[in-house]
Amino acid sequence: MLYEGVLRKMRTEMGNPIQYFLIFENDFINFNQVLNRSLKIEFIKFQCLNCGRDRKIYRQGFCKTCFYETPAAGDWIMKPELSTAHLDKEDRDLEYEKRMQLQPHIVYLANSSNIKVGVTRKAQVPTRWIDQGAHEAIEIVEVPNRYLAGITEVALKDHVGDKTNWRKMLQNDIEDLNLMEWREKLKAHIPEEASEYFITSNAETNLEFPVLRYPEKVKSLNLDKIPSFEGVLKGIKGQYLIFEDNTVFNIRGSEGFYVGIDIN
Template sequence: MLYEGVLRKMQTENGSPIQYFLVFEKDFLNLNQALDKEIQIDFIKFQCLNCGQERPIYRQGFCKSCFYETPSAGEWIMKPELSTAHLDKEDRDLEFEKRMQLQPHIVYLANSSNVKVGVTRKSQVPTRWIDQGAHEAIEIVEVPNRYLAGITEVALKEYVSDKTSWQKMLTNRIEDVDLVEWRNKLKASIPDEVTDYFIASNTETHLNFPVLQYPEKVKSLNLDKTPSYRGTLKGIKGQYLIFDDGTVFNVRSNEGYYVGIGIN
């Protein structure tokens, strides 16, 4: 089977295991059905996710000019504490920013390679955890806007990481931890204006990824350096495809790359 289109992050459905989909303009592919099959990936061209033009991708699937202009790439996305819509203050597009920022947000703990703190819109639970390859996660607070979530994350980063080791996550060198215990321990470090939003009675969410075989070591596929690759798909975790030779392909970091995908 042959598929062709511009890469966007894989869509997911939580289940046991999680179901993964590549969605193109005119087609979609359930990648779980491609496990243990040979896959060919060929880079064809660039296609900016914002303007649709064939321009080199700069960051997050956007060409350089779009990255610095589109509200979808505002700095508050990566740094929630910089959100200003609650002050009626515009960054790039106030209407868009209000729609995104002024809705319930979750601050959470997730265990992908180690315990980390993160922020996501409530509507993105558990999708955000799946995208990070977390095998367990728990909510700490639920707040009404992105700014409050951001300042909570900043405060908790003093005590727990906000980064994931993608190599450890993909080789499955992880250990189970008690996230309820971690949540309770971090309660005292939550900013005063957020303490009323603390969640005290929830339990961990566990996630099951479709992986047949974890690699001992991983090497990342770079389409700029290797525009054509063939390998047998052995697993999907986070936003990564895992192949039999230890090659891993981060679909999300290749957004805006127009590719051909063949499955044998």
């Protein structure tokens, strides 16, 4: 069966295991249902997620022009501490920034390849943890805006990492940790402005991914360099498809690529 459309990050549903869906304009694929089947992926063209034009993707699914213009790619996305909507100060589009920044945010600990601290909108829990391939996670604080979450993350990064080793995550090279103990260790380092929002009563969330076999040595598929690939799907973790020959394909990292996917 042939599917065609522009890649966007997979949608997920919490479950045992997590369910993964690739949504196109007029159709969708539930990848859980095609495990152990052969997939052929062919790059057709680019399609910027903002302007829709066939322009080479620069970052985050946007062409270079849109990346530097759209409010959905402002610096505060990657660096929440740069958020200014709470000051009524515009970066690119104040209405958009208020809508995104002035809502409850969570600072959390997640364990995918190692323990890390991160920030997400409350509405994105547990989606954010799933996207990172975390097998366990826990909230630290729930704050009313993105700025407070950002300065908390910056403060905690001095004591715990903020990056995921994606290769270790995909190889399932993991160690279970007591995240409740880690949360208590980090409590003293939360900035005063956010300390009243510390969460004390929640437990760890555990996540199970639909993987039949993890790769022994990871080979990353780049459609810019290899525009056609075929392989047997063995798992989905984070935003990656895992194939039988140890190839992995980052769907989110390929947003804005218009592709055909043939399932046999």
